Amino acid sequence: MNLPTEAQRDFELFFNLIPDLACIVSADGYFKKLNPAWETTLGYTREELLRTPMLDFIHPDDLERTVNEIAKQNRDYRTSHFVNRYRCKDGSYKIFDWRTTFNRDESTRFGIAKDITEQRRWETSLRESEAALQKAKDAAEAANRLKSEFLANMSHELRTPMNGVIGLTDLALDTELTSEQREYLEDVKSSAGSLLRILNDVLDFSKIEAGKLEFETIEFDLRQMVREMFKILDIRAAAKNLELAYDLDARVPSRLVGDPGRLRQILINLTGNAIKFTPRGEVVLRVERLSETAGQVELHFSVKDTGIGIPFDKQHHVFRAFSQADSSSTRMFGGTGLGLTISSQLVEMMGGRIGLESKEGIGSTFHFALPLGIAPAEPEEPAGSSSPVEGVSVLVVDDNETSRSILDKMLSNRGAKTTLADSGYAALEALRRGAASENSFKLIILDAHMPGMDGFAVAQHIKADPRFRGVGIVLLLCGSQRADTDRCRELGISTSLAKPVGEMELLETVTELLQQ
């Protein structure tokens, strides 16, 4: 009897260890050798497998492909790779992923097959569930679009009666009323205003979702827009004793091309939020020029506040629809949670992206950059006309550092010689020193509301002291408080401006005063 050699024993050990299905097939198409994986995978006995031609196990639909692969291999002697199905003893089929090679000398075929039945089943069910998910998602999106389209179409129908309510309430308020009737009507007007704001948010949001929002491309004056916008916002800020300021980079072109209504909406939302969520301190809007090419400018807008801030883990939520940083704040602060969603979508549709930096208890900055067109014929300042404040000594008095430095920039950019004072006392001290030197002040820009000695008291001192006779006074008032205008009149001050002050407005006022 021939004893197996050491190499044969080693081969036998390895062959039986292979977890996949390994086999050698003779030239007559019967299995010559099989490893145990065949029995466990297909459920036949070893004898059953050995006495049946290999092709008998193959799924009839895969037979032709398998025969072709074998023929190709006989021709090319290459390793081939293919997939087919094998019948199990129970009549079911298993899917095999084959690697086979041909031994030319003995005309035998060597093969290893991996059972990929489970893997294929899993892939198929994954594909099916993905398709089902996509179908459900498409259906939900279509329903959502339909709802948004409905709301967007209803926009006019909803807004018109609300405007009617507000307009007619205004008319009623102009008639003779008892104080009780007046109070009720004021409440009607304020509630109608709140409802209209919510309505506007919901309708805008629906329009964006329905893809029905259109943008204008018209000329506008950014400085004028900000000035007018801040006149409204300042009433809210003044009621909370907040310092409200804006700082427009001198290099920002005034005449721009874009959608002023939408830009205004974004800035009012961000600044309005900043005022709403800031119990004390300041809110500042800054506009800087990032770059300018022919007919195009990229501007960076930022609204910074010293308010309650937004915790880091809530920061990404605030841009989501109907989402508020603190759900309990809904009642404390009111609001729909839609403002920032609308703003960030508007900014994106205009080619920018809103960012946010915030620290709890310190404050927040919302910012974005936007490309805008420059209006072709921007009126240029007549060449050679020198600035009216060129070389003029101006004392700028404001307790708020931001406002002080903005006023300083507006004046010194135009050539004024500015001195800054942060209180009424410091202002008087500077005036005295100025009067004693060659360089007395021609002008004082004076914040009316300061702690300690306020602007009115400083103005009173100036009026009473003959050393300061030539100093022109521009008083800066908060909002449009009646008491302030009364005090100005009492002190004989005719020149006052409402904070926050715009550059052109300040320069016009100062020029007029210097010409007197």
Ligand code: ADP
């Ligand atoms: P609304 O103000 O109507 O609730 P918004 O979308 O404008 O909706 O704002 C969403 C939330 O983001 C606010 O409820 C608030 O929690 C937070 N938030 C927005 N702006 C500020 C801010 N300047 N400071 C602190 N929190 C803010």
